[in-house]
Amino acid sequence: MTSLVAYGAYVPYFRLRRSAIATVLGGRAAGGTRAVASYDEDSTTLGVEAARAALAAVPEARGSVRNLLFATATPPYLDKTNAAAIHAALGLAPEAMAVDMAGAVRSGAGALHLASGSAEDTLVVLADVRTGLPGSADERDGGDAGAAFLFSGRPELPPLAEVIAHASVTAEILDRRRTPDTPVSTTSEERFTEQVYTRLADAAFDDALERAELRAEQLDHLAVAGLHQRALRSVAGRLSARTGKTADGNADGLAKAVGNPGTAQPGLLLADALDRAEPGQTLALVVIGDGVSVLVLRTCAALTDRRAAVPAAAPAAAGSDRLPYGDYLTWRGFLDRQPAARPKPQPPAAAPSLRRAGWKYGFVASRCTDCGTRQLPPARVCTNCRTIDKMTEERLDGTPATVVTYTVDHLGFTPHPPLILAVIEFDGGGRFRCELTDAAEDEVHAGMRVTMSFRRLLTADGVHNYFWKARPVR
The missing domain is CATH 3.40.47.10 (Thiolase/Chalcone synthase)
Known part of the structure; x- marks a missing residue:
């Protein structure tokens, strides 16, 4: 066996x-x-x-x-x-x-x-x-x-x-x-x-x-x-x-x-x-x-x-x-509560989801082979030295990051308010703006260590929109 x-x-x-x-x-x-x-x-x-x-x-x-x-x-x-x-x-x-x-x-x-x-x-x-x-x-x-x-x-x-x-x-x-x-x-x-x-x-x-x-x-x-x-x-x-x-x-x-x-x-x-x-x-x-x-x-x-x-x-x-x-x-769907007065969310489309599957599902970024700048999301043109198509792929789902700055939004729609948005910087370079999850408002601070977590952003028209959020390292 x-x-x-x-x-x-x-x-x-x-x-x-x-x-x-x-x-x-x-x-x-x-x-x-x-x-x-x-x-x-x-x-x-x-x-x-x-x-x-x-x-x-x-x-x-x-x-x-x-x-x-x-x-x-x-x-x-x-x-x-x-x-x-x-x-x-x-x-x-x-x-x-x-x-x-x-x-x-x-x-x-x-x-x-x-x-x-x-x-x-x-x-x-x-x-x-x-x-x-x-x-x-x-x-x-x-x-x-x-x-x-x-x-x-x-x-x-x-x-x-x-x-x-x-x-x-x-x-x-x-x-x-x-x-x-x-x-x-x-x-x-x-x-x-x-x-x-x-x-x-x-x-x-x-x-x-x-x-x-x-x-x-x-x-x-x-x-x-x-x-x-x-x-x-x-x-x-x-x-x-x-x-x-x-x-x-x-x-x-x-x-x-x-x-x-x-x-x-x-x-x-x-x-x-x-x-x-x-x-x-x-x-x-x-x-x-x-x-x-x-x-x-x-x-x-x-x-x-x-x-x-x-x-x-x-x-x-x-x-x-x-x-x-x-x-x-x-x-769990047993209590139907009044949602926030926000536009209905739109489901992800099949074609762009497939084209960007490496980024959307695998959180695969790219790094410029000329200057070493990390690109999030991945790009063909380097944001630093402007070289074209000189990139290597990098998975960042397991790379720790640090909260650079954040905002607590009491008006943004979320089933678990408030909505916490943060700019995080990954070890080895690269900044990304994303939502924080599994975090209470009073524990978030600049310098907090976080890691990425695969989550369901929303469900619309029967389609689950999966992507990545940051959660505190505990």
Whole structure:
């Protein structure tokens, strides 16, 4: 089988305190927070950020990726490949196949399963924006996040972990469903399917151990993911008793701060387990939903030096919990508020978007080969020495920048006022005027360090306009 050579996770900046829901709607106040994708984020942008984190550890692998599998139960588009925007934002090779595995939470386990057996470099991106009716358990316990994993069989990429076994069982279980024209899921009484899932989990887990030639007690880490809460607790308890390991590891902390991000939850738990594992250890990921899937890995020596730069639990412990419940409901479309009296936004046109795809999606600038001046956006004529067509391309999405000056606009349209615009200067040269996101008015200042983030500027006439904003380095 192939090996895991890189991974990354992304948790949005905003948090909704669960107690804020009870304050407005009544009922028992739950503790902790849930991660909330901002008004300018969706599952595509979450996936881009997670994939950028994964590829940052192996930049040389960007050109060798031949398959991109994007798994989500909340795709921004139907009848259009969402993975194509991720492909463009990452600057992958044109011959890399980018496809969606969308529609069900189990698609995340399926993407991991397929990638772990592929002979080609395959990037798996998992992301979800989970929601539910106001006051529902899905709203309270859900969360938004992304995770990404790069699998490869090439010897020049040292493996972080080897895939030693996977097993799966499938069953048609009517416990959770959502039709394409409804925004939230409907669930059946969980006690009726709990025993079904525990029986399937035992079978899949035993099959995976047999394929891996392991005994249950030889496992060092165990993670159990899924949206069926009763089955999740039951399976975790049963497998913990067999292995002697506490299921989910640090998942309790992630659940309290982030919530359950659905399709991305297996990836978030796997990333957290890799953050804490030592070389030579074995870990099992169990995913519940329309059956049970099990993935078993053994960590390698390279894990010590090439872990993800930002541990999965780090952004979970950060973020702002000052998000008002009214803003959350507005962002999710459950509260129709009076918009600002501004002209309706115009959607981007297909032709110019394609012509400028490198800039629009990949944030690719140019640098003059004669005088070294960086051009943002890229240009054929140098703004400094006026030479023509003497440029080299430069990706700036990972280049830090500094706020030179900024303005706080209380009249400009934004779903999260005020609108903060800044002129930033990139390390190595080049200034750019852009919007700041994930930033409060009182924390912005000249000299603030920022980095670029892939966001959805607006949606007009059913078209999502993706581009880049700056966000503070925290």
